[in-house]
Amino acid sequence: MDAERAQERLEQERDRLAELRARFESEHLTDESEDESLAELSHQPQHQADTGTETFNRERDLSILEQLEAELADVEHALRRLDEGTYGVCEACGQPIGEDRLEAMPEARFCVRDQALAEKEAKTPAGE
Ligand SMILES: [Zn+2]
Numbered sequence: 001m002d003a004e005r006a007q008e009r010l011e012q013e014r015d016r017l018a019e020l021r022a023r024f025e026s027e028h029l030t031d032e033s034e035d036e037s038l039a040e041l042s043h044q045p046q047h048q049a050d051t052g053t054e055t056f057n058r059e060r061d062l063s064i065l066e067q068l069e070a071e072l073a074d075v076e077h078a079l080r081r082l083d084e085g086t087y088g089v090c091e092a093c094g095q096p097i098g099e100d101r102l103e104a105m106p107e108a109r110f111c112v113r114d115q116a117l118a119e120k121e122a123k124t125p126a127g128e
Helices: 003-029 031-041 045-084 099-104 112-123
Strands: none
8 A cells, every 4th residue: 555545544534533532522521411410310219220320331431432542543643654654564573564454454553463462462461
């Protein structure tokens, strides 16, 4: 994939993620008033379950937002690497990441092998 095409795809992805995040955040801001009404109702026992669900939803929402921001950071990182001329090279071993992989995932930072290693490491508890 040539740099021009990579840049185009990364910019599209960045715009898509930024829009998702903006929409997500605007939905989140309206939650503030909901929280107040929940607080008012919380002295009523039958609403305790709802409050728990709300907390669960909030945690789930936050992890979605974190995921979005992490993806956005990866895309911006890839765009910077395009500028620097290091795009398409694995950050761990310095080998080319590969056309197929970049085609499927233009923001990839590692080759398939190092990505698998990194994911394995993330799942393995420290000290094992
Ligand atoms: Zn590698």
